[in-house]
Amino acid sequence: MASSQRGVRALGCLVVLALAVGAGLGAAYLMGRENGNIAPSALEDRCILTAAGDSVTLDPEQAHYASIIVGTAVRRGLPARAGSIAMATVYQESGIRNLDYGDRDSLGLFQQRPSQGWGSPSEVRDPWYATDAFYDALVEIDGWQTGDINDVAQAVQRSGYPEAYRQHEPNARIIASVLAGRSPQGITCAVRDDAPGDPEGLAASIEKTLGIAVDPGSAIAADPGDDNTRWALAHHAVANAGRYGVSAVQVGDRRWTRSDGSAPAWQPSEEPTDGVVISFR
Structure with missing residues (x-):
């Protein structure tokens, strides 16, 4: 009987210890995510930025x-x-x-x-x-x-x-x-946000941030002139795809198409555009 009680107490201690360790690990993970030291996992919404073969996840x-x-x-x-x-x-x-x-x-x-x-x-x-x-x-x-x-x-x-x-x-x-547009096709995002398309919101963000005035409609088309600025505009749209309901971004003959839950690569397009074209959900 005494042995059985000791076993129950030992099991209880192990459960408490496991819960404490789990809580500690959870708190450490949340703190790491909050301060930027831990990147989001492949199961979370995320953006992957790549330049010169090196990547960072936000x-x-x-x-x-x-x-x-x-x-x-x-x-x-x-x-x-x-x-x-x-x-x-x-x-x-x-x-x-x-x-x-x-x-x-x-x-x-x-x-x-x-x-x-x-x-x-x-x-x-x-x-x-x-x-x-x-x-x-x-x-x-x-x-x-x-x-x-x-x-x-x-x-x-x-x-x-x-x-x-x-x-x-x-x-x-x-x-x-x-x-800054110096690394073309340098960002992709995996987003599950079901926010509807908001061309007006993205147009306002583009103008306030980049100083580029664009006309919002069912899509946004703009040609800011040089390649770096085109890619800066395109990457701004991808980085904010979930927030403004962006479904696709195209620069010339390269196209990024949103795929909920995955981070798709930029792909060739058979219908090149002049400048940047941003489509919405």
Whole structure:
């Protein structure tokens, strides 16, 4: 009888231990996903960005903010390097999340502090405002075009962890290259979001982010002129496919077609387009 009771108690302890370990692993996973250290799995909605044979995976929320951050550099006529510096910064500061909390009064993607003159709390949580504020400060840094990315980011942010941006440089470079249009066919997304097509919403995002005015209709057709800008526009649409109900994006003779739950590759098209054509659900 006593032996049986000990066995029951031992089993109970094992169950409690297993639950505790499971809860701990779950919390660690969620924390890693929140801070950007753990990429979404193949079972989750995700965007895969590839440049020069290397890839990085973001979830749709991160891809949305990344498209704004790098796209704003395109609008301002800044080189892809500016986007690399900005992306290394937001990776470290927020995990590419628009946080409503932070150290002391830090907020938003860049964890900018209203008390330090970055803007009001609502402004620094506006991704377009916050990104413009970052670039305004960046271009005032001597040698930012050629200096070490970590050191330039630190000169802007003045972080208590001055070497922390360095670890994010490889991923930041990939994201900036793709979303600035320097790596054609460089993004694909797997999204299950059943949001209806929203050409007006995407057109507004394109103009606000990239500075390219497009006419929304059942589809969006635009030719911004040069190849880099065409691909920046196309990649912006793919990165936000779930948000705006995008079904396909075509640039010339290359076409990306959304396939719910999978991340399809760009494919040849037998009907080339002039510029970029974006279709909706």
